[in-house]
Amino acid sequence: MWSYIPHTREDKEKMCKALGIASIDELFEDIPKKVRMKGDYDIPGPMTEDELIVHMQELAGKNSHLDSHACFLGAGVYDHFVPSVIDAMASRGEFYTAYTPYQPEISQGTLQAIFEYQSMICELTGMYVSNASMYDGASSFAESAFMACTATKREKVLCARSVHPEYRMVLNTYAHFRGVQVEEFGYKDGQVDVDDLKSKLNEEIAAVMVQSPNFFGVIEDVASIAELAHSKGALLITSADPISLAILEAPGKLGADIVTGEGQALGNQPSFGGPHFGFLAATEKLLRRMPGRIVGQTVDTEGRRGFVLTLQAREQHIRRERATSNICTNQSLCALMGAVYMATMGKEGLKEVAKLCYNKSHYAMEKLVKEGFKRAFDAPFFKEFVVISPKPVNELNEKLLKQGFIGGYDLSKHYPEIDKGWLIAVTERRTKDEIDGFVSAAGGEVR
Numbered sequence: 387m388w389s390y391i392p393h394t395r396e397d398k399e400k401m402c403k404a405l406g407i408a409s410i411d412e413l414f415e416d417i418p419k420k421v422r423m424k425g426d427y428d429i430p431g432p433m434t435e436d437e438l439i440v441h442m443q444e445l446a447g448k449n450s451h452l453d454s455h456a457c458f459l460g461a462g463v464y465d466h467f468v469p470s471v472i473d474a475m476a477s478r479g480e481f482y483t484a485y486t487p488y489q490p491e492i493s494q495g496t497l498q499a500i501f502e503y504q505s506m507i508c509e510l511t512g513m514y515v516s517n518a519s520m521y522d523g524a525s526s527f528a529e530s531a532f533m534a535c536t537a538t539k540r541e542k543v544l545c546a547r548s549v550h551p552e553y554r555m556v557l558n559t560y561a562h563f564r565g566v567q568v569e570e571f572g573y574k575d576g577q578v579d580v581d582d583l584k585s586k587l588n589e590e591i592a593a594v595m596v597q598s599p600n601f602f603g604v605i606e607d608v609a610s611i612a613e614l615a616h617s618k619g620a621l622l623i624t625s626a627d628p629i630s631l632a633i634l635e636a637p638g639k640l641g642a643d644i645v646t647g648e649g650q651a652l653g654n655q656p657s658f659g660g661p662h663f664g665f666l667a668a669t670e671k672l673l674r675r676m677p678g679r680i681v682g683q684t685v686d687t688e689g690r691r692g693f694v695l696t697l698q699a700r701e702q703h704i705r706r707e708r709a710t711s712n713i714c715t716n717q718s719l720c721a722l723m724g725a726v727y728m729a730t731m732g733k734e735g736l737k738e739v740a741k742l743c744y745n746k747s748h749y750a751m752e753k754l755v756k757e758g759f760k761r762a763f764d765a766p767f768f769k770e771f772v773v774i775s776p777k778p779v780n781e782l783n784e785k786l787l788k789q790g791f792i793g794g795y796d797l798s799k800h801y802p803e804i805d806k807g808w809l810i811a812v813t814e815r816r817t818k819d820e821i822d823g824f825v826s827a828a829g830g831e832v833r
Contacts, residue, residue, distance in 0.1 A: 450787060452656065456820040458750075460770050460811025461601070461795040462523070462550055462648060463656045466629070466739070467815050468727070472653045475726045476719055486715065487681075490694045497693035500681040500718065503725035510628055510728075511645040512636025513667035517678040519721035520713065523648025524556035526664030527595070527625050529677045529711055530644040531557060533668065534593035534621040535566055536675050542567040543593045544586055546578050548600040549625065551800040557595075566592075576604040576763030576772070578611060587618050593644075597625040598637070602809065603747075603770025604763060605634065612641025628652050628665070628724075629743060630768045632736035644668045653727025654720055663717035663724060673697065677711030742814035743769035750812045750821045757829030762807055769813060772797065775806045776832040782808070789827045 393401075402409065414422065433441060457465040476482060480495055487493030487500075500518045507516040520526035531543045543561075545554055547570045554570070561568045571586050572579040578596060587594065594615040598606035612622040621643040629651045631637075637645045650662035668676055674697060682696035731739065747769045754773050755761055762772035775782055783793035797807030812821065 450792070452792075455787070455790050455792045456816060456824060457792040458794050458810050458812065458816070458824055459792045460603075460813075461809055462552065463659060463662075464651050464769075464811060464813050465656060465815055466651050466653075466813050468653050468655055469730050471730055472723050472726045476723050481719065481722055484718065487695065490692065494693060496718065497681050497695070499722050499725060500716070501683060501693050502729070503721050504681060506725060506728045507628075507665050507667050510631045510636065511626065511642075511665075511667040512638025512640075513642075513645055514638075514670040515673050515676065515680065516665060516667040517676050517680050518716040518718070519649070519724075520646075520664035520666055520678055521717060522660065522662050522664045523625065523646065523650075524550070524553045524664070525713070526646040526666040527553045527623070528557040528560040529713065530623045530646050530666060530668075531561065531566060531568075531593060531595065532564060532711070533644060533672055533675045533677070534623060535564075537672055538592040538619065538621065540590055540592035540620075541565060542569065542590050543595055543623075544583065544591055544620075545570050545595040546573065546583075546597065546600065546606075547571065548573040548576070548578065548602060548604070548606075549595065549597040550601045553597070553625065573600075573602075576600070576602045576765040576767075578606055580610070580614070583611070583614060587614060587620065589618055591615075591618060591620040593621040593623050595623045595625075598634075599627055599630055599768040599770065602763060602772050603767040603811070604765045605630075605768055608635075608637055608640040608642060616641065627768065629736070629740050632733075632740040633744065634768070638667070638669070643672065649721065649724045652724035653730075654723050661717060661720055663720035665721075665724075677713045678716055739814045740768075743812065746814070746816055746821065747771060747810075747812035749818075750810060750816075750825065753821065753825040754810070754828065757825055758832050759808070759828070762804060770809060770811045772804065773808050773810065774804075775808045777806070779806055779808050782828065782831055785831045786824070786827055791824045791827060793828075 452465050484496045487496045490497060504516040504518065520529065534543065535541055543566065545557060545568055558568055569586060571582045594611060596606055596611055598608050600606060608624055615622040622641060623644045623646065624637040624642040626637055626645055626647045628647055628649060645667045647665050648662060649665050654662050666676065679695055680697050681693055684692050684694055686692050751761065751771045758776055759773040762774055779796040786793040795809040797804045797809055801807060
């Protein structure tokens with residue numbers, strides 16, 4: 387035990403003397419002797435650094451991961467290519483160790499990086515203003531509902547059932563403690579059921595909340611939904627895949643009032659589900675109702691360009707009853723990685739990634755249909771799609787894992803009405819050989 391305490395023997399003797407004990411064993415006098423451990427731990431002995439590295443590599447080799455298996459699992463977190471420049475930039479001390487940039491005179495680098503991030507998010511979403519980022523896609527989606535309620539002075543929102551199930555769960559959790567009512571409306575052929583939406587939409591609704599591409603990968607008719615929402619004085623909130631916005635029309639130009647989403651696809655590794663970052667952008671009219679923080683551009687007394695935190699509407703800075711949110715910070719490092727990714731790829735690079743996702747996913751879908759899988763929806767999709775498997779999805783995924791493929795998401799967990807629904811994601815990283823191998827393996831298992 388003494389060997390693993392990182393103090394010298396002299397340090398330990400001084401601590402024992404200060405405590406008035408002769409040895410460390412006296413600290414455990416109140417524990418009955420019969421339950422105290424006797425002898426040494428049954429663990430391997432010490433290793434040299436070289437031996438330890440080999441040992442850890444052997445342990446890591448037992449795992450299945452994205453470098454050993456071709457991944458066709460998405461459902462909110464995706465295996466996109468991450469350029470090496472992103473880790474190089476994010477690992478720099480001035481970014482990696484930076485925290486809240488309250489003092490602009492010593493935080494200009496961090497503040498400018500956030501400002502550039504905000505500017506690029508506005509370009510992608512077609513919105514007037516973006517905040518400095520949120521915790522994740524789910525929290526940004528939920529927070530946007532409260533923005534709408536405050537702006538419209540209404541306390542009920544309508545949320546599409548085709549929105550990510552976890553986003554809807556977070557929304558309901560947040561709403562429960564804010565006194566906001568959440569009612570869901572259904573889908574038809576993978577898209578928003580417009581008739582169901584119309585039947586529930588009235589002058590009491592603060593916002594209509596949708597996702598496009600939605601959880602099924604289907605592209606929604608955002609413009610038509612926006613028109614419906616606005617006809618009743620409600621706002622339209624859209625959650626979007628940022629990669630899709632490189633080739634799809636920006637939600638802001640289609641009538642969305644608030645655009646949110648998960649930023650992981652922008653240069654962040656899947657990382658077992660996080661940490662990632664959420665983005666949130668809105669119209670100019672909603673600027674002062676945004677949660678979190680915003681970095682603004684200004685000039686100093688000598689007219690030089692500078693950056694500062696501005697319009698912070700959280701309870702730490704203003705009276706609690708006037709605060710729009712208790713979100714205290716932003717995912718600054720993850721958002722920085724998103725900004726570096728967007729700057730590295732550029733407009734054309736982002737378009738190329740999006741086109742590859744679109745084309746490869748459609749190729750995979752067509753091949754799976756030929757192997758006996760049935761397409762679940764006829765609606766247009768981006769990089770994810772749903773097929774109906776002839777056999778239980780969990781069994782199919784287990785078999786595919788042994789063949790080097792991480793299979794799709796089992797929709798029966800949240801959508802029991804889609805029996806044997808298999809949600810497949812295909813990003814730009816998947817090669818033709820990987821797709822063909824995956825389809826062949828899946829087809830062989832269901833025949």
